[in-house]
Amino acid sequence: MNTLAEENYLKSIYHLSLNTESVSTNQLAALLNTKASSVTDMLKKLAEKELINYIPYQGVTLTASGEKIAVNIIRKHRLWEFFLVEKLSFKWDEVHEMAEEMEHISSNELIDRLDKFMGYPKYDPHGDPIPDCEGKFKTHDLKPVSAVNINTDGIICGVRDHSVAFLQYLEKQELTIGKKITVTDIIEFDHSMILQMENKTIQISREVANSLLITL
Amino acid sequence: MNTLAEENYLKSIYHLSLNTESVSTNQLAALLNTKASSVTDMLKKLAEKELINYIPYQGVTLTASGEKIAVNIIRKHRLWEFFLVEKLSFKWDEVHEMAEEMEHISSNELIDRLDKFMGYPKYDPHGDPIPDCEGKFKTHDLKPVSAVNINTDGIICGVRDHSVAFLQYLEKQELTIGKKITVTDIIEFDHSMILQMENKTIQISREVANSLLITL
DNA sequence: TAATAAATTTAGATAAGTCTAAATTTATTA
DNA sequence: TAATAAATTTAGACTTATCTAAATTTATTA
Ligand SMILES: [Mn+2]
Ligand SMILES: [Mn+2]
Ligand SMILES: [Mn+2]
Ligand SMILES: [Mn+2]
Numbered sequence: 001m002n003t004l005a006e007e008n009y010l011k012s013i014y015h016l017s018l019n020t021e022s023v024s025t026n027q028l029a030a031l032l033n034t035k036a037s038s039v040t041d042m043l044k045k046l047a048e049k050e051l052i053n054y055i056p057y058q059g060v061t062l063t064a065s066g067e068k069i070a071v072n073i074i075r076k077h078r079l080w081e082f083f084l085v086e087k088l089s090f091k092w093d094e095v096h097e098m099a100e101e102m103e104h105i106s107s108n109e110l111i112d113r114l115d116k117f118m119g120y121p122k123y124d125p126h127g128d129p130i131p132d133c134e135g136k137f138k139t140h141d142l143k144p145v146s147a148v149n150i151n152t153d154g155i156i157c158g159v160r161d162h163s164v165a166f167l168q169y170l171e172k173q174e175l176t177i178g179k180k181i182t183v184t185d186i187i188e189f190d191h192s193m194i195l196q197m198e199n200k201t202i203q204i205s206r207e208v209a210n211s212l213l214i215t216l
Numbered sequence: 217m218n219t220l221a222e223e224n225y226l227k228s229i230y231h232l233s234l235n236t237e238s239v240s241t242n243q244l245a246a247l248l249n250t251k252a253s254s255v256t257d258m259l260k261k262l263a264e265k266e267l268i269n270y271i272p273y274q275g276v277t278l279t280a281s282g283e284k285i286a287v288n289i290i291r292k293h294r295l296w297e298f299f300l301v302e303k304l305s306f307k308w309d310e311v312h313e314m315a316e317e318m319e320h321i322s323s324n325e326l327i328d329r330l331d332k333f334m335g336y337p338k339y340d341p342h343g344d345p346i347p348d349c350e351g352k353f354k355t356h357d358l359k360p361v362s363a364v365n366i367n368t369d370g371i372i373c374g375v376r377d378h379s380v381a382f383l384q385y386l387e388k389q390e391l392t393i394g395k396k397i398t399v400t401d402i403i404e405f406d407h408s409m410i411l412q413m414e415n416k417t418i419q420i421s422r423e424v425a426n427s428l429l430i431t432l
Numbered sequence: 433t434a435a436t437a438a439a440t441t442t443a444g445a446t447a448a449g450t451c452t453a454a455a456t457t458t459a460t461t462a
Numbered sequence: 463t464a465a466t467a468a469a470t471t472t473a474g475a476c477t478t479a480t481c482t483a484a485a486t487t488t489a490t491t492a
Contacts, residue, residue, distance in 0.1 A: 101321050101322060107317075
């Protein structure tokens with residue numbers, strides 16, 4: 001159907017589209033660790049296949065069929081991550097690279113059965129929503145901890161930074177999905193925050209607070 | 217490490233080596249559905265990497281490191297097939313193509329954990345042995361049904377033909393792995409055989425008898 | 433608004449893996 | 463054993479996905 005490279009481009013365009021209206025060549029080059037000229041070549045190919053709307057110099061958006069493919073790849077990625085953590089006991093910081101390969105296994109029947117086998121999970125190990133077999137999913141209303149006021153509490157439901165370093169840090173602090181926290185104080189000087197957890201109090205930096213997402 | 221194409225060549229050389237001392241260019245071209253000239257190019261590359269012993273015009277054998285890689289790919293293939301049948305309820309005729317893709321997922325940690333998750337199975341859904349994480353496995357002593365005498369009985373433990381058509385035929389006749397059969401008669405004219413099964417008697421052609429493997 | 437900088441595309445090259453057609457080597461057979 | 467056939471390799475081309483360097487377009491700023 002589509003090559004591995006094409007799938008990775010579509011997925012990247014999808015992710016970048018969540019923040020900006022139209023995605024630029026340089027944004028893609030940065031995310032895909034490639035050069036702008038390589039991106040241009042691929043954009044022409046994807047436009048030819050009508051998977052993206054491409055206006056030279058003006059950036060790209062996904063067409064309906066391009067988006068469908070992108071969401072399906074993300075569904076596969078997140079279901080495999082769930083499988084690796086829930087069934088094979090990997091930690092949440094270990095699964096992304098493996099899922100990058102597994103998301104390209106082509107069979108949809110396989111992924112639908114995997115979904116069923118795991119009981120149709122709604123969120124992956126990082127709190128990201130898993131699209132169902134129709135491509136539908138709902139994001140819950142998330143806020144970075146850095147955006148809430150003193151004495152607000154919430155449940156950790158996601159992260160903005162998926163790096164191994166960040167995930168390992170959170171794990172160590174027990175700041176994992178599902179945990180309840182209350183912001184008890186904010187240090188004016190550097191905006192670090194004091195969090196009250198079930199069994200302890202910890203302090204986190206502004207950077208961490210920015211990348212830790214909660215529901216109120 | 218190695219490309220997908222390289223892995224497929226190594227695996228094919230391994231499989232063909234089970235029947236012949238040295239594997240020829242044309243044998244590989246036929247199995248891999250490609251042209252002899254393409255095979256020659258790849259053989260040069262694999263020889264360069266010291267994964268095969270290649271003498272132009274004389275065929276190839278695997279080196280120790282080439283064989284290790286081939287066995288690891290086969291381990292992955294068979295473990296994923298087992299997973300698909302045992303955990304996701306696919307039929308034994310449906311899993312080969314999916315496993316052809318999944319065998320290239322690179323992580324060995326992943327496959328070792330999958331192995332553990334499934335209880336270290338010794339045989340795949342077609343009766344083929346699954347190498348352990350060291351690459352070791354034992355084939356049981358198999359004979360085609362066509363090679364046994366009247367009134368011999370045995371347990372179905374494998375197949376020589378992995379085609380969908382053959383597997384579906386066997387499934388329909390309940391000639392599946394683990395079933396006990398007794399050869400009660402052999403028709404001289406066309407060498408078809410009468411098999412006594414637990415709850416019925418059936419007749420199979422010589423072709424079928426040739427591809428159905430039992431232990432005595 | 434003209435000059436400069438930044439972003440993007442084009443041109444031309446490279447590597448992997450494949451192909452067809454031609455040349456070469458090995459095997460068969462008259 | 464010389465001619466013929468079969469198997470294999472070589473030569474040259476093509477596709478996909480990359481790259482660097484140069485040209486072009488768009489954005490910024492003096
Ligand atoms: Mn991921
Ligand atoms: Mn994830
Ligand atoms: Mn198989
Ligand atoms: Mn098998």
